[in-house]
Amino acid sequence: MEKSHILSILVENESGVLARVAGLFSARGFNIETICVAGTVEKKESKMIISTFGDEQILEQITKQLNRLINVIKVQELTDEESVVRQTILVRVNADESTKNEIFRIKDIFGARIIDAGRNTYIIEATGSEKKIDSLIEILKPLGIKDIAKTGQIAMQRSRKQA
Amino acid sequence: MIKETEKHTMTGSKILLESLIKENVDTIFGYPGGAVLNIYDELLNYKDKIRHILVRHEQGAAHAADGYARASGKVGVVLVTSGPGATNTVTGIATAYMDSIPMVILTGQVPTNLIGNDAFQEADIVGITRPCTKHNYIIKDVKDLAMTIKEAFYVASTGRPGPVLIDIPKDITSSVCTFEYPETVELRSYNPTYFGHHVQILKVISELLKAEKPLLYIGGGVILSNAAAELKEFAELLDLPVASTLMGLGGFPSDHPLFFGMLGMHGTYTANMAISNADFVVAIGARFDDRVTGKIDVFARNAKFAHIDIDPSSIGKNVKIDIPVVGDVKAVLNSMLELLASKLNEAASSRQKRMKWLEELNNWQYEHPLSYKMGDVIKPQYLVEKIYELTKGEAIISTEVGQNQMWAAQFYKFKNPRSLLTSGGLGTMGYGFPAAIGAQIACPDKTVFDIAGDGSIQMNIQELATAVQYNLPVKIAIVNNNFLGMIRQWQELFYAKRYSFSELNVSPDFVKLAEAYGAVGLRAKKPEEVEDVLKTALSIKKPVIMDFVVAREEGVYPMVPPGVPISGMLLV
Ligand SMILES: Cc1ncc(C[n+]2csc(CCOP(=O)(O)OP(=O)(O)O)c2C)c(N)n1
Numbered sequence: 001m002e003k004s005h006i007l008s009i010l011v012e013n014e015s016g017v018l019a020r021v022a023g024l025f026s027a028r029g030f031n032i033e034t035i036c037v038a039g040t041v042e043k044k045e046s047k048m049i050i051s052t053f054g055d056e057q058i059l060e061q062i063t064k065q066l067n068r069l070i071n072v073i074k075v076q077e078l079t080d081e082e083s084v085v086r087q088t089i090l091v092r093v094n095a096d097e098s099t100k101n102e103i104f105r106i107k108d109i110f111g112a113r114i115i116d117a118g119r120n121t122y123i124i125e126a127t128g129s130e131k132k133i134d135s136l137i138e139i140l141k142p143l144g145i146k147d148i149a150k151t152g153q154i155a156m157q158r159s160r161k162q163a
Numbered sequence: 164m165i166k167e168t169e170k171h172t173m174t175g176s177k178i179l180l181e182s183l184i185k186e187n188v189d190t191i192f193g194y195p196g197g198a199v200l201n202i203y204d205e206l207l208n209y210k211d212k213i214r215h216i217l218v219r220h221e222q223g224a225a226h227a228a229d230g231y232a233r234a235s236g237k238v239g240v241v242l243v244t245s246g247p248g249a250t251n252t253v254t255g256i257a258t259a260y261m262d263s264i265p266m267v268i269l270t271g272q273v274p275t276n277l278i279g280n281d282a283f284q285e286a287d288i289v290g291i292t293r294p295c296t297k298h299n300y301i302i303k304d305v306k307d308l309a310m311t312i313k314e315a316f317y318v319a320s321t322g323r324p325g326p327v328l329i330d331i332p333k334d335i336t337s338s339v340c341t342f343e344y345p346e347t348v349e350l351r352s353y354n355p356t357y358f359g360h361h362v363q364i365l366k367v368i369s370e371l372l373k374a375e376k377p378l379l380y381i382g383g384g385v386i387l388s389n390a391a392a393e394l395k396e397f398a399e400l401l402d403l404p405v406a407s408t409l410m411g412l413g414g415f416p417s418d419h420p421l422f423f424g425m426l427g428m429h430g431t432y433t434a435n436m437a438i439s440n441a442d443f444v445v446a447i448g449a450r451f452d453d454r455v456t457g458k459i460d461v462f463a464r465n466a467k468f469a470h471i472d473i474d475p476s477s478i479g480k481n482v483k484i485d486i487p488v489v490g491d492v493k494a495v496l497n498s499m500l501e502l503l504a505s506k507l508n509e510a511a512s513s514r515q516k517r518m519k520w521l522e523e524l525n526n527w528q529y530e531h532p533l534s535y536k537m538g539d540v541i542k543p544q545y546l547v548e549k550i551y552e553l554t555k556g557e558a559i560i561s562t563e564v565g566q567n568q569m570w571a572a573q574f575y576k577f578k579n580p581r582s583l584l585t586s587g588g589l590g591t592m593g594y595g596f597p598a599a600i601g602a603q604i605a606c607p608d609k610t611v612f613d614i615a616g617d618g619s620i621q622m623n624i625q626e627l628a629t630a631v632q633y634n635l636p637v638k639i640a641i642v643n644n645n646f647l648g649m650i651r652q653w654q655e656l657f658y659a660k661r662y663s664f665s666e667l668n669v670s671p672d673f674v675k676l677a678e679a680y681g682a683v684g685l686r687a688k689k690p691e692e693v694e695d696v697l698k699t700a701l702s703i704k705k706p707v708i709m710d711f712v713v714a715r716e717e718g719v720y721p722m723v724p725p726g727v728p729i730s731g732m733l734l735v
Contacts, residue, residue, distance in 0.1 A: 023294055061476065067475070068476050070297070070318060073351060
């Protein structure tokens with residue numbers, strides 16, 4: 001069955017690791033929808049969070065093959081139910097006298113921030129689930145979006161709740 | 164050369180060679196060039212410790228190292244220059260990768276400060292070989308060199324083996340640092356599982372004891388893990404019939420009463436019927452390749468599957484597995500034998516359960532043996548049978564790819580592991596001859612035959628000079644049908660005999676060609692000449708090319724047409 005998946009991949013921080021990992025996806029015709037790579041507490045490690053869409057069985061195969069890569073330490077699939085998933089966006093929108101109020105209203109609803117104010121545009125920063133980010137974009141569209149920069153999705157397994 | 168206790172300052176070139184010695188490397192296959200001149204210069208000082216075989220093409224070096232590794236079980240080592248030297252090895256690396264052969268490939272690279280500059284003879288060989296190596300490295304600091312070599316040999320030879328490439332920029336080979344060879348490797352992210360899970364192993368045994376129609380489906384993993392003896396003991400203990408993939412041939416004696424031949428597209432009738440009718444199949448170091456399974460959704464549809472493999476990613480890849488066992492084939496078989504030692508009574512009564520099954524298999528074998536018809540012209544199958552007879556099944560046989568490969572697999576009865584060297588996964592024409600050279604170097608006392616096609620042999624014929632230079636008495640038997648025979652066969656069967664560019668109208672006179680290289684050339688045109696030519700060749704302690712002019716349009720049968728269940732074989 002085809003669906004969205006998020007993989008958290010702990011790797012050794014060596015040159016070429018990203019290419020090795022990405023290569024496994026492309027070799028099987030799997031699109032990487034988003035990818036985030038950054039260091040962890042350990043200097044020698046990086047964590048990659050990859051979100052992708054596709055067949056479950058093929059993903060299982062990719063997971064096994066990721067584990068086979070010499071530089072991959074751990075691979076974990078993070079499901080929606082058991083994890084928190086976040087994405088951050090920067091949007092530059094038109095900000096003239098007629099739209100400013102609307103922008104402030106939207107910002108408040110979405111818990112976003114204005115982090116740069118120019119003569120005719122603002123840059124809004126927001127963090128949230130993919131859904132929330134998508135609807136922010138939809139709502140801002142009529143005001144005139146000039147530019148967008150999004151991070152990939154990052155995710156982490158939720159802590160166990162006490163019984 | 165250096166005392167263990169002392170630390171010495173050395174150049175990268177010397178560190179490289181000292182490290183190879185620490186890894187017990189005594190032979191490397193290579194070809195010099197600008198980026199590796201420092202290494203080559205140092206190599207002259209190591210003449211007594213490391214034998215360098217100068218090939219005539221870097222592809223030859225890679226295949227020769229591969230053949231050396233397959234025949235000996237050791238890691239094959241290649242040394243080539245940057246750019247074209249490195250890219251020429253790629254087919255050889257991919258060949259080894261597909262068949263899980265342990266190799267270390269050392270490539271020169273342009274100096275560190277020129278990398279990424281489109282410098283002369285620069286190629287991103289690490290990028291190019293990323294998907295066809297088990298792992299690869301580029302050295303950025305001479306201090307990392309020794310550790311990387313240690314790691315490379317460890318990674319290449321453990322777990323599911325494979326080729327590992329180390330790219331060494333020229334400046335590294337002249338930089339100096341102290342040399343201390345690491346004692347151990349620690350790779351946090353690489354820990355192959357050797358011993359199978361106890362519970363899983365118990366499940367396999369209990370299914371086997373119950374099974375009425377079991378089958379052991381063995382692959383190259385049996386040979387890679389040196390498990391032939393354990394496999395034989397195991398099969399005999401429970402009276403389990405065995406069928407093999409191309410890569411598994413030699414893993415179980417072909418003349419054994421429990422052996423029913425090769426599986427798959429050109430497998431025996433019995434092997435393919437056995438797996439189609441079995442109730443429990445234990446795959447041992449095999450990977451359910453599409454050439455073996457035929458139409459996958461109906462493959463062995465009555466069977467439960469157990470799969471023993473060291474590589475978790477090959478388990479459940481193509482077929483759903485009921486009992487996966489991740490582990491080294493030899494270790495797992497040993498555990499099973501130990502467990503069975505306390506169940507000898509059950510083993511005996513389980514043998515009773517499959518008397519009927521073995522009878523059925525023997526009937527199939529009797530009704531549809533591998534066969535061919537003799538005629539006035541030489542039949543390729545007859546040729547292979549004669550090679551088998553005259554070498555008593557004790558030769559190392561390498562093959563090229565195509566019909567020659569399939570006839571060799573069908574009609575030579577492999578007795579010993581590591582006696583068939585063939586490119587199973589990638590199907591590389593041009594593999595067989597350089598592989599035979601590598602095998603002959605690894606096993607100087609064995610008879611080594613390359614069973615070749617007139618097409619394939621021309622893909623690495625230049626290595627004849629190598630064979631002559633090192634006086635390697637490799638025997639090349641060309642099954643000369645003036646066709647790219649396997650292509651012709653497919654065109655005959657599936658393209659209404661439209662032989663599109665598969666006829667080899669012009670080939671060299673192979674006898675004269677052999678002579679031109681300083682080897683010996685022989686020819687046979689009639690069946691009655693075959694034996695004499697082979698005997699003469701075997702009596703000559705030099706490389707010999709035998710040109711066997713064979714029936715032009717002979718086909719390889721049985722054959723499972725693509726997309727058909729493997730029980731749907733075309734017989735002769
Ligand atoms: C490098 C390479 N190119 C092309 C092929 C496709 N191919 C498979 S078999 C074959 C014909 C081989 O002809 P020959 O060596 O004469 O052997 P025969 O089949 O006649 O025994 C070809 C072209 C291949 N396997 N390898």
